[in-house]
Amino acid sequence: MPEKLEQRYCIKFCVKLGDSQVETIRKIQQAFADEAMSTTQIKEWYNRFKDGRTSVESEARSGRPSTSRNEIVIDQLRTLVMQDRRITIRELADEVGISIGSVHSIMKEDLGFRRISAKFVPKLLTIEQKQLRLEIAQDMLETVNSDPSFLNTVITGDESWVYGYDPETKLQSSQWKHPTSPRPKKARQVRSNVKVMLTVFFDSSGVVHHEYAPHGTTITKKYYQEVLRRLRDAVRRKRPDLWAAGNWQLHHDNAPAHSSHLIEFLGQTQHTCASSGSLLSRHGSV
Structure with missing residues (x-):
């Protein structure tokens, strides 16, 4: 080492x-x-x-040099890790027959491995789903290139839980301190149990419409239909140019309440991209 x-x-x-x-x-x-x-x-x-020591060098050690750190052992550990990325240090040490400390040294210094937690993502996509998303993205890019004002006609909507309060993140709680001052402290907090469902619609100019679902309400197709009626009125009031042009479009995901046939009252045509998790509906002045 x-x-x-x-x-x-x-x-x-x-x-x-x-x-x-x-x-x-x-x-x-x-x-x-x-x-x-x-x-x-x-x-x-x-x-x-x-205690008065001046040298920073390690003292010479007596005894027979260790034989646990050699190319054969390193190759064995590399093979085991490639076969099972979640294998533990203790399991590696038992499998190869060397100490846990030797495994630590080989993994970090010889193989350059670090054990990290898996990154959280909303959903793991298949190759087909990734390819479909790529095709849709390319299609949207071509549309924007041919019509630069296209994105200005899109209104995006979604629901999200809003909590009474969220605890500070580690970065948010950071502050400047002098080397001699004590480190700041804070009590551990958990996310609030009080929450409400927020539905919001926005475009390139800002929020078009938002509302909070009454306590205990389930987002069903009938409820969402009423939300979209109120969105339609908001577009008429807040986006008169879009309303007059009759070419504004709603972009939301394909949740059951969003993709119900009951929602078709908003427009004449719909283009659904179920595999990519989005639904793009073209609307005129209804």
């Missing part, structure tokens, strides 16, 4: 300045982030320099 001499020099420097162990740990972790030495290592070297 390569020695982190740079960090040891920094620890020695902090000791010379009279920084406490806690301050030294904080500075090292702040300066080197993910590459910082462990808290235990920082404490160990802090105490060594505090």
Whole structure:
């Protein structure tokens, strides 16, 4: 394992300045982030320099060199990881017959692997669905290229739960502090249990219409039909140019309440893209 001499020099420097162990740990972790030495290592070297040690080099070790870190073992670990990306360090150590510490070193330094959590996405798409989305996107791009004002005629709508309050994110709660001032604290919060369904429609100019569903209301096709009637009135009042031109279009997803045949009262033609999860309806002045 390569020695982190740079960090040891920094620890020695902090000791010379009279920084406490806690301050030294904080500075090292702040300066080197993910590459910082462990808290235990920082404490160990802090105490060594505090006791008068001057060298930052590791002391020579006696005994037979380790044979667990060789090309054969590295290849075995690489093969196991490629076969099962979720295999644990302990399982790798048991499978190959080496220590957990050796597996850690090989995975990070020889193979360059990092264990990270899977990224959350709304939905995993199949190859066919991805291809269909690509085709639809290309079709929309061609439409925009042929008619630059096309997007100005589109009104997008959707529903979303709105909570009484949301806890601050880690970034939102950050603040500037002096090195000698204490770290700010906040109590753990959970998302509010009070929530209401918000339906909103907007276009390139801003919000056209929004409303909150009454408590306990289920978004059904009949309810959504009334919402669209109110949207139609809002377009007439707030977007008179679109209403007069009769070429505005509604874009929303293909939720059952949105794609019901009962909704066809809004226009004469509909183009449904079920696989891509969207529905684009052309409307005139109804």
